[in-house]
Amino acid sequence: MSEPHMETPEELDRANERPVDEAAPTGNPGGATTSDSVRGEDVLLEVDHVTLRFGGVVALNDVSFSLRKGEIFGLIGPNGAGKTTCFNAMTGVYRPTSGAIRFQGESVVGKKKHEITRGGIARTFQNVRLFPEMTALENVMVGADAHHKTSVLSALFRLPRFWQEEKSGRARSIELLRFVGIAHRAGDVSRNLSYGEQRRLEIARALATNPTLLCLDEPAAGFNPAEKEDLLRLIRKIRDTGVTVLLIEHDMRLVMGVTDRIVVLEFGKKIAEGTPAEVRDNPAVIAAYLGVPTDAA
Amino acid sequence: MSEKANFRENGGVRGWFGRQPTWVRSVVVAVALVLAFLLPYAGDVPLIGPQIVTEGIDWPSALFNMSYYVLLALGLNVVVGYAGLLDLGYVGFFAVGAYGTALLTSPDSVLYADTGWKWLMAVPVALALTMVAGLVLGWPTLRLRGDYLAIVTLGFAEIIRIFATSTTTLRGDRGFASIPHPPGEWGGKPIFGVTDAVPYFWLGLVVIIAVILGVRNLDRSRVGRSWLAIREDEEAAEIMGVRTIKYKLWAFAIGAFIGGLGGVLFAGEQGFINSQTFVLQFSILVLAGVVMGGSGNMAGAILGGALISYIPDRLRGISLGDTDLYEYRFAMFGLVIIIIMVLRPQGLIPSRRRAMELKDREKEVAPQ
Ligand SMILES: Nc1ncnc2c1ncn2[C@@H]1O[C@H](COP(=O)(O)OP(=O)(O)O)[C@@H](O)[C@H]1O
Ligand SMILES: [Mg+2]
Numbered sequence: 001m002s003e004p005h006m007e008t009p010e011e012l013d014r015a016n017e018r019p020v021d022e023a024a025p026t027g028n029p030g031g032a033t034t035s036d037s038v039r040g041e042d043v044l045l046e047v048d049h050v051t052l053r054f055g056g057v058v059a060l061n062d063v064s065f066s067l068r069k070g071e072i073f074g075l076i077g078p079n080g081a082g083k084t085t086c087f088n089a090m091t092g093v094y095r096p097t098s099g100a101i102r103f104q105g106e107s108v109v110g111k112k113k114h115e116i117t118r119g120g121i122a123r124t125f126q127n128v129r130l131f132p133e134m135t136a137l138e139n140v141m142v143g144a145d146a147h148h149k150t151s152v153l154s155a156l157f158r159l160p161r162f163w164q165e166e167k168s169g170r171a172r173s174i175e176l177l178r179f180v181g182i183a184h185r186a187g188d189v190s191r192n193l194s195y196g197e198q199r200r201l202e203i204a205r206a207l208a209t210n211p212t213l214l215c216l217d218e219p220a221a222g223f224n225p226a227e228k229e230d231l232l233r234l235i236r237k238i239r240d241t242g243v244t245v246l247l248i249e250h251d252m253r254l255v256m257g258v259t260d261r262i263v264v265l266e267f268g269k270k271i272a273e274g275t276p277a278e279v280r281d282n283p284a285v286i287a288a289y290l291g292v293p294t295d296a297a
Numbered sequence: 298m299s300e301k302a303n304f305r306e307n308g309g310v311r312g313w314f315g316r317q318p319t320w321v322r323s324v325v326v327a328v329a330l331v332l333a334f335l336l337p338y339a340g341d342v343p344l345i346g347p348q349i350v351t352e353g354i355d356w357p358s359a360l361f362n363m364s365y366y367v368l369l370a371l372g373l374n375v376v377v378g379y380a381g382l383l384d385l386g387y388v389g390f391f392a393v394g395a396y397g398t399a400l401l402t403s404p405d406s407v408l409y410a411d412t413g414w415k416w417l418m419a420v421p422v423a424l425a426l427t428m429v430a431g432l433v434l435g436w437p438t439l440r441l442r443g444d445y446l447a448i449v450t451l452g453f454a455e456i457i458r459i460f461a462t463s464t465t466t467l468r469g470d471r472g473f474a475s476i477p478h479p480p481g482e483w484g485g486k487p488i489f490g491v492t493d494a495v496p497y498f499w500l501g502l503v504v505i506i507a508v509i510l511g512v513r514n515l516d517r518s519r520v521g522r523s524w525l526a527i528r529e530d531e532e533a534a535e536i537m538g539v540r541t542i543k544y545k546l547w548a549f550a551i552g553a554f555i556g557g558l559g560g561v562l563f564a565g566e567q568g569f570i571n572s573q574t575f576v577l578q579f580s581i582l583v584l585a586g587v588v589m590g591g592s593g594n595m596a597g598a599i600l601g602g603a604l605i606s607y608i609p610d611r612l613r614g615i616s617l618g619d620t621d622l623y624e625y626r627f628a629m630f631g632l633v634i635i636i637i638m639v640l641r642p643q644g645l646i647p648s649r650r651r652a653m654e655l656k657d658r659e660k661e662v663a664p665q
Binding site for chain 1: 511514515518519520522523525526529530532533534535536537538539540541547551
C-alpha cells in the first residue's frame with residue numbers, strides 16, 4: 001500500500017517496535033508539575049494558557065499542559081470541571097477565548113473540525129454519537145474516508161481510485177472492528193449494538209481516521225469492572241500501535257492503572273499535574289474528589 | 298466474517314436479491330427493464346390491464362407524466378432522503394431546467410436571434426444552469442437545518458415563480474411556445490412528434506435508468522456515506538473528517554441536476570411552458586411522493602413519484618352519482634396519502650434503516 005495512512009494496526013505495530021516508553025518520563029524524577037518540563041522535541045500537543053468562557057461561565061481558566069508522543073495521558077476532575085470543553089477546544093468545536101493550542105507545533109485554533117481530524121486528532125464522545133442508522137462497518141468507513149481522495153466524479157463513474165480506496169478502506173475498517181473486538185457486528189445497524197459495543201465502535205471509527213492523538217471522553221462510563229478491565233487492555237493496545245492517547249476519566253482508579261501522566265482540573269482550573277502516584281497524594285486533588293471544600297458530586 | 302458479506306441488512310426481497318448469483322440478478326433486472334419499456338401496452342394485458350388503463354386515461358401521456366415525476370422524486374430523494382436537507386422548493390429546479398431550454402430554443406425568447414438552438418443543444422446548458430441554481434440555493438442555506446431550511450427553499454421556489462410571472466424576458470402567462478422536440482427520425486417521420494407520447498416515455502425511462510445507476514453508484518461510495526453521516530449527526534460527521542459543506546453542496550447540485558433533467562424533458566415534450574406550469578403545489582406533491590414511497594430509498598421514490606402522478610389520472614372519468622371524481626382528485630389524493638401513512642408510516646418501500654428504526658420504536662413502546 002503506497003499511502004502511509006492505510007496501515008493496519010498490525011503494520012503500525014511493526015513500524016513501532018521501539019519501546020513506547022522511550023519517550024516516557026525517565027528524566028522526570030522530581031515530578032512534572034509544569035508543562036515546561038516536557039522536552040520540546042517530544043511534545044505532541046500543547047495547551048497553552050487556554051481560557052474558554054461561555055457567557056459568565058469560565059469553563060477553562062488559564063489551563064496549560066503538554067502531551068508527549070506515545071504516552072497515555074489522563075485528564076481528570078469532577079463533573080463540570082471542563083474536561084469535555086477541553087476536548088471541544090482541541091477538536092475545533094469551540095474556539096478558546098484566549099490562549100493557544102498547538103498540535104505538532106501547528107496551531108489548531110480556527111481550523112475546521114474536519115481539517116483537525118485529518119491533521120491527526122481523533123476523538124470519541126462522552127455521550128456516544130455514532131451514525132445510528134448506518135451499520136457498524138459503515139460507521140468505521142466514514143472515519144476511513146477522512147483520508148480518501150475519491151471524488152464525486154470517480155464515485156459516479158466508478159473510476160479505478162474508487163475501487164482501490166473502497167477495497168482498502170473496507171479491509172482496514174474490518175481490521176479495526178476486529179481490533180476493538182466487535183467484528184461480528186460489522187453488518188448490524190449501530191443503533192442495535194449494545195452500549196459497550198457502541199463505545200468500542202466509536203473507538204474504531206476514531207482510529208479509522210488514522211490519528212496521531214486519540215482523545216477518549218469517559219470511554220468507561222457505565223461499564224462494570226470486567227468491562228473496564230477489557231477497555232484498559234484495549235487502550236494499552238492502542239498506545240502500543242504508536243497512537244498517543246488522551247483519556248478523560250471519572251474513575252480515579254481506572255486512570256491510575258493506565259496513564260503515564262495526569263492533569264487534574266477543577267472548576268476550569270488545573271489543580272495538579274504529574275504521575276498517577278504524585279497526583280494521588282496531592283491534597284488539592286483529594287479535596288476535589290472528596291468534595292472538600294465544595295461539594296462537586 | 299466474510300469480507301464479501303453484504304454490509305447492509307439482508308432481509309426481505311432485497312436480501313433475497315442480494316444473495317442471488319450475478320446471472321440471476323441480471324435476468325431479474327433485464328426482465329424488469331423489458332416490462333418497463335412495454336408499459337405503454339399495459340392496457341392489452343387481460344384482466345388487470347383495463348383496471349390500470351381506464352377509459353378516461355390518456356395512457357401514453359400519463360406514462361410520460363409519471364416519468365418526469367419519478368425523475369423529480371429521485372432527485373428530491375437525494376436531497377431529502379440521503380442528505381437529510383428538507384427542500385420544499387424543489388420545483389424551482391424543474392422550472393430552471395424548463396425555462397433554460399425555452400430561452401435557448403423558443404422563437405418567443407429574446408435570445409432566439411442569437412441562439413435558436415435545437416433541443417439537444419440546449420440540454421447541457423440548461424442542466425448546467427440548474428446545477429448553478431442548486432449551488433446558489435445551497436450556498437447561503439448551508440448553515441440552516443430542518444424547518445429553517447424548508448422555509449428558505451420554499452421562498453426560493455416562489456422567487457423563481459414570481460420572477461417568471463413578472464419579468465418580460467420570462468413572459469409570464471404568455472409563456473414560450475414552439476419549443477423544439479428532441480431529435481430523431483424513424484421511417485422518414487420524426488420520432489418525437491406531437492401526437493404520440495410513447496417515445497417521450499421511453500426517453501424518460503432511459504434517463505431514469507441512467508439516473509438510478511448514477512445515484513446508486515454515489516450511494517454506495519464515500520459520497521453516500523458522507524450524506525448519511527450528515528443526515529444522522531452533522532457535527533459528529535465533520536469531527537470524523539467529513540467535509541460537510543462540500544457534500545451538502547453536492548447534494549443540492551445533484552438534486553438540482555436531476556430536477557433540471559425533468560424540466561428539459563417536460564419542455565421538450567410539451568413544446569410550451571408558462572409561469573402557471575410551476576406552482577408550489579408541485580413541490581409539495583413530489584415531496585409527498587418521496588415520503589409516501591419511502592424516503593432515503595430509490596425504489597420507494599420511484600413508486601411514490603409514479604403514484605402521485607398516476608392517482609389523479611386514474612380518477613379521470615370515474616363518476617360517483619353525478620360528481621366526477623377527478624374534480625376531487627386532490628381530496629382523494631390526500632386521503633390515499635393519509636391511509637398509506639397510517640398503515641405504513643415508513644413508506645411503501647421503506648429504506649431499510651428507517652424501517653428498522655420504526656420497528657424498534659414499536660418494540661420500545663410495546664408492553665413486555
Ligand atoms: N455549550 C456550552 N454552553 C454553556 N456552558 C457550557 C457549555 N459546555 C459546557 N459548559 C459548561 O462548562 C463547564 C464545564 O463543562 P464540561 O467541559 O462538560 O465538564 P466535564 O466534561 O469536565 O464534566 C460546565 O459548567 C458546563 O456547564
Ligand atoms: Mg464531560
